[in-house]
Amino acid sequence: MPFHVMLIPTLGCPSKCSYCWSSDPDSPKMSVDTIKEVVEWLKEFRPGEAVTFTFHGGEPLLAGADFYNKSLALLSKSLKDRKIAFAMQTNLWLMTPEIAKVLAKYNIPIGSSLDGPKALNDMQRSEGYYDRTMKGYRIAKENGLDVKFICTFTSYSVKQKEKIFNYFLKNDLTLKLHPALPSLRSNKPGEWALDPEEYGELLVYLLDKYLENMGKIEVMNIDHLCKCIFTGHGTVCTYVDCMGDTFAIGPDGSIYPCYRYVGMPTYVMGNVHDHPTMEDLMGSKAGKLMLRYKKYVDKHCKDCTHINYCRGGCPYNAMAPYDGKIKGVDPHCIAYKRIFDEIIDRMNSDMFGGSSSLESASFGFPPQQSSKQGIMAIMLKEI
Numbered sequence: 001m002p003f004h005v006m007l008i009p010t011l012g013c014p015s016k017c018s019y020c021w022s023s024d025p026d027s028p029k030m031s032v033d034t035i036k037e038v039v040e041w042l043k044e045f046r047p048g049e050a051v052t053f054t055f056h057g058g059e060p061l062l063a064g065a066d067f068y069n070k071s072l073a074l075l076s077k078s079l080k081d082r083k084i085a086f087a088m089q090t091n092l093w094l095m096t097p098e099i100a101k102v103l104a105k106y107n108i109p110i111g112s113s114l115d116g117p118k119a120l121n122d123m124q125r126s127e128g129y130y131d132r133t134m135k136g137y138r139i140a141k142e143n144g145l146d147v148k149f150i151c152t153f154t155s156y157s158v159k160q161k162e163k164i165f166n167y168f169l170k171n172d173l174t175l176k177l178h179p180a181l182p183s184l185r186s187n188k189p190g191e192w193a194l195d196p197e198e199y200g201e202l203l204v205y206l207l208d209k210y211l212e213n214m215g216k217i218e219v220m221n222i223d224h225l226c227k228c229i230f231t232g233h234g235t236v237c238t239y240v241d242c243m244g245d246t247f248a249i250g251p252d253g254s255i256y257p258c259y260r261y262v263g264m265p266t267y268v269m270g271n272v273h274d275h276p277t278m279e280d281l282m283g284s285k286a287g288k289l290m291l292r293y294k295k296y297v298d299k300h301c302k303d304c305t306h307i308n309y310c311r312g313g314c315p316y317n318a319m320a321p322y323d324g325k326i327k328g329v330d331p332h333c334i335a336y337k338r339i340f341d342e343i344i345d346r347m348n349s350d351m352f353g354g355s356s357s358l359e360s361a362s363f364g365f366p367p368q369q370s371s372k373q374g375i376m377a378i379m380l381k382e383i
């Protein structure tokens with residue numbers, strides 16, 4: 001569902017993760033009245049289209065059970081003429097059986113964050129983080145919620161990649177990798193950020209580990225990168241033109257191009273209370289900036305073989321090191337090229353080198369379990 005509305009009930013967060021620049025202790029909280037305005041706005045904005053709502057933050061559970069009870073009922077009932085889906089990204093600290101039951105009623109998949117074993121996680125995130133997240137995780141699971149963890153790799157933790165991979169494997173947890181990023185809000189934007197070359201090597205390492213352990217763990221990034229090549233277009237926001245399809249709504253109803261810009265007045269495109277049209281939003285200063293990035297990619301990446309399923313990566317990543325200016329594409333370009341080239345090389349060798357996984361998959365047999373599998377096993381996997 002390409003149309004994506006991120007709802008940011010607050011930028012407040014009880015944790016103080018070392019590399020997170022998006023929380024604001026003075027942030028207001030979104031009211032149910034603002035959700036009513038979201039509904040009114042969406043009655044006229046891209047009417048009839050399917051839409052995914054993701055609750056993000058800050059820490060979205062700070063909004064409380066009552067907010068979710070009322071907001072989810074409102075969004076589901078008032079927009080029942082269109083296909084809608086929900087998701088949430090939370091550190092789970094404030095998960096209670098009451099909130100979990102509300103979220104379970106709407107089948108909301110949960111994304112949470114864990115950087116690996118307890119000592120490493122708490123060193124990067126904050127003392128006591130691991131235990132509080134695990135407590136919330138248990139409550140979520142007891143109430144039937146599906147929880148997947150995002151693992152942020154920093155310039156520090158990438159040195160312990162094996163330990164981190166083994167932690168996720170041993171604990172039967174899905175792994176979704178997130179590279180620590182430079183930030184528009186920090187005066188040291190690159191602190192903790194993962195070097196793009198190291199990021200590329202990390203992706204190749206995870207590809208190898210994934211193939212060695214097929215069926216025992218899911219590595220979501222690798223699934224998506226392979227699907228990008230297999231289908232010829234991006235399957236996550238980083239690898240498509242997100243501008244005009246993704247919007248984030250801050251606590252006061254301000255509309256931004258993505259949750260990463262929320263709270264920064266320069267990037268406000270409009271406000272849900274004014275029920276802006278697409279022309280209003282994309283005609284704003286922030287909207288024009290996003291469209292300029294798309295044009296920049298068309299020109300800068302035109303000779304790249306990966307352009308159709310990369311699209312210059314993430315515009316926020318591209319702008320963060322340059323104080324919001326467009327002076328290059330996503331600096332992770334180096335990593336994207338490294339992993340896309342690697343996948344294509346292995347795909348060619350699978351196809352023309354007669355890998356067992358391709359042969360067995362094409363005859364409808366499960367691929368062999370005894371040896372390391374070929375890349376086609378991932379390409380053909382359902383995600």
Ligand code: SF4
Nearest residue numbers: 237238242258314316
């Ligand atoms: S700005 Fe980056 S993170 Fe945000 S929607 Fe676009 S690609 Fe995704």
Ligand code: SF4
Nearest residue numbers: 301304307310312333
């Ligand atoms: S890999 Fe680099 S050059 Fe190619 S489309 Fe992506 S950002 Fe552009």
